[in-house]
Amino acid sequence: MSDHDSHRIAEIHEDLHSHLPPEPALRVKALESLLVEKGMLDPATVDAWIELFTEEIGPKRGAAVVARAWTDPDYKARLLADGTAAITELGFEGWAGGHLKVVENTPDTHNLIVCTLCSCYPHSVLGIPPNWYKTAAYRARAVRDPRGVMAEFGEAVPEDVAITVWDSTAELRYMVLPQRPAGTEGWDEAALAALVTRNAMIGTARDLTPGPGGPD
């Protein structure tokens, strides 16, 4: 059982800080060895999870959701009404997807996602968050200086575009539905999905206008 005693946990943190190996890689190696010895872990299952999050569960899932919404107005309506049900239609339900809310950018509004208290993220559609999303700098600044943060990412958001920052303080998880860029009329879903970046679905990118030359 856990005792749920904050003071005891602080003491344990100190104890661990003093006694665990000095490098993160060595700490993780010791933890894995211990869990295997205790019969709590099969290393081949660790490999399988790593492969999934390297190969399959990542932003290309979110991009497929966005491309579907851009080409199918009924799907877009379902996505905005109930994100969890709409991603389940595509087989993308899973980790942190139980209460997904998709927020739509428009010509005069922009959405930006953050978790100031930890690092909440819609893993089943966007995979593993980038390091910057988990840094103190992003968590501190996104709610207070969203325009400055966006400028660092190369997006100057005009003053007449209102920014809504979504701070993921509960179990709702957020994903941005970017605007479909001009010049993509007639593109198929696969070509459209290739335009959609991870940052656009977090909100640190806004303009997805393709370069010259049409779809890949």
Add this chain to the structure above:
Amino acid sequence: MDGIHDLGGKQGFGPIDVGEDDNPFHADWEARMLGIVRAMSRPVPWSIDWFRHVRELIGPVDYLTRPYYDQWLQTYAAMMVNSGVATVDELASGTSVADIPGLGPPSPPSAVAGAIRNTARFDRPATEPPRFAAGDPVRASLNANPGHTRLPQYVRGRRGMVTAMHGAHVLPDASAAGVEKAETLYSVAFAATELWPEATAGGDRVILDLWERYLEPA
């Protein structure tokens, strides 16, 4: 708790590393740690709220300087020691000195394909009618639970407006103390000009998801 983790609006942090590549992991040990957490047996239940509270109790210097997955390691290690699953010496050496009685076999690789679709839900049947409705002006409480809470400091005492009511969700403040109870959850919008003295853009706002006990009529 008024911990170092409550970072929203804190000033003095530098630029963001916008040039980071798209790789999900930047070191082998990061990938191992993610995989370990997804694959490991849980001899005792640890709620998401207890995990978050144990993480935010990492000493402030370590919290701000140690890499993200290293903090996961520190948090799981602390939960394991606290629950009697492992000792500090075992975690330091990587060698087990005591078995865990009654433990079943660990999750096999064949379980992963099904497990990726497991979707936890945190909504629960409501036991009380909601106190607020969309459109209501509210003020976030000045005081928050001294243990775990999801009411950030930067909105405490500030006026906002309810934009959505989500029904009853598991209350983190109680869950992190080992008690599951549900309470109405709302989305609440705060104008940037209400939160930050330097804000000028009239339409900019921050929306947070806040439980009923965090709010007062305004």
